[in-house]
Amino acid sequence: MENFSFLNPTRIIFGKDTHTKAGVYTAEYGKKALLHYGGGSIKRSGLYDQVVQSLKDAGVNFVELGGVQPNPRLSLAQKGIELARAEGVDFILAVGGGSTIDSAKCISIGVPYEGNVWEFYENKAIPEKALGVGVVLTIPAAGSESSDSSVITNEDGLYKIGLSSDAFIPKFAILNPELTYTLPAYQTACGATDMLAHVMERYFTNVRDVDLSDKLCEALMRAIIHNAPLAASNPEDYNVRAEIMWCGTLAHNNLIGMGRIGDWASHHIEHELSATYDMAHGAGLAIVFPAWMKYVYKHDVTRFAQFANKVFGVEYDFWNPENTALEGITRLERFFERLGVPIRLTQAGLADLEANIPLMAQKATRKAPQGQFVKLEAADVEKIYRLAM
């Protein structure tokens, strides 16, 4: 096991009706909030009105900025930074999913910084100060509600870059599973894929002797795999929605990764798909992850066999563990198919794939080889894209 340091101070407020306390929790941290959200869904559902009422009841002043898109854009975050400065905002309340939260985090480090906030994402500067961020979560997926990361897309060049910093960890996150009843089946499926990927990125490691965290990862994966398909057939089952929502948070608050070194190549390979085609992150991961697995599994057949056995219940073939390993990858693909997410690039209706693949492979490896489990150069990434065709 590797040495580690773990800190996750986000207060989680979980359960029915909890969103009506958004104002109370915001008032603990700020006097004037930026209410940040995405499209019209929170207005249609009535959530917007309830949060606004809650802020008013708690005596919190606020300004608002909506319009966050999936794969959140740098330009909107920059607009938010200007607005927050002009209005003297001291706290950001994000109401939405990972994109809204990531955009809020970007604004939170941009407000007190004199330079261009993109410099942080390019690793040209390190965030030292940030406004506090609170969350009312509507889409369980990214885990951004208590994670230390933010992923932003710079439209100028279609770069999608993630940044991790303790400054990004939200002060509180309100998780009401009822708010996810209206989430379409496809979005629910993409969310489940994203959280499963967050666990798998940590699970595939070269670090030996990680028994407890292996078991915790497997527990989370089995819970996601058990519950995600149930939400499709009964979207208003509170307990199923609650399990999925809690899975999404624990998949990415770093706890299960302690003492391990995760891989994360698949996320980077997917980010280029999202950046180029503006596709849903979860859908991209369902395409990339099985291809990555096929490309690297021989590096550690035992670990892939353990994945197959412990996560999907594949009987362990003592005489041919490779069969067990491969069956695990097949089961994962069948699971994604059941969820209704694409598992091949060719299913996703993407234009100019042949021309874009070499470019995406270059971009995915522009800083360095990708991946800690197996180090991948551009040529490897290109092969993985082709395995995903």
Place this chain on the structure above:
Amino acid sequence: MENFSFLNPTRIIFGKDTHTKAGVYTAEYGKKALLHYGGGSIKRSGLYDQVVQSLKDAGVNFVELGGVQPNPRLSLAQKGIELARAEGVDFILAVGGGSTIDSAKCISIGVPYEGNVWEFYENKAIPEKALGVGVVLTIPAAGSESSDSSVITNEDGLYKIGLSSDAFIPKFAILNPELTYTLPAYQTACGATDMLAHVMERYFTNVRDVDLSDKLCEALMRAIIHNAPLAASNPEDYNVRAEIMWCGTLAHNNLIGMGRIGDWASHHIEHELSATYDMAHGAGLAIVFPAWMKYVYKHDVTRFAQFANKVFGVEYDFWNPENTALEGITRLERFFERLGVPIRLTQAGLADLEANIPLMAQKATRKAPQGQFVKLEAADVEKIYRLAM
């Protein structure tokens, strides 16, 4: 699943050599520390000298108070409160196991309180202010290094009472598995029993639809059961010691109990044993828990069968689940026997059991019926003690 609120802001610093940073972390929170510890073992091992050097290197002034005993005494904590006030201490560094940490927590709420600190434990007052507490952990067991609880024994009447409060959550906890190499096998076993009990208290619940937390509990229990016996045969195996240490923390930082209502009767029933006979808490739990299970398992045979199947790999008997449930309890007893802890009161060499059992049963239920899974009156507790004979 029940609504819940979760907050665990303890910074965990885990791994080799980490104890040499005790001074650096202490300096973040205080100018003058109370260095609190138990008997002579930290002096014999050299840990005391290293921590003192670390405090000096970081420029932290300190006074010290040793002498914490297992089942930490109110009288020593009161001495610590007076010392801390007289010396202007603003932070407490506990170096030791659960007893030392619990004693430090008692001091931490006593210093800023004008009344008698025992009033908090008697629920006559609620802690509102506390000094910060940091930990260098030497015994993985109680989970007190990041828990919100403290258990203190009042020698006047032999009362052992636990108190939970957010004010008790330590600021940081330094966990170096190497510090546990010299822990005797019996103490290691008692620690493993304690942490397993912390999970079981949460596992046996009447709350339905707790799929993820069930799986997380089962993962933790399997990791404890796998690793604890390995430490006996190879006490200096870093990875085994690391797994056990991390298990102890996660078993009691409340994460795995979220959305559930735990039972906790066995802890209260055991506390009276410890208070009366000054026996090790873990040893007492190994005696009490199987007896409690035998007394209550019919209340929910399915849950006990799930425990047997998921934790001990007992084949599920579809036609007679009660057999599966009972086999799980037997396997637990065999596990405790392998660890070398007593599983019967009569093995523990306790005097005047016949006379003390009714008294202990009364004390265990003096505030109210004990247990949330099954509510137990004094007569039930008495039967459980007799089942443990």
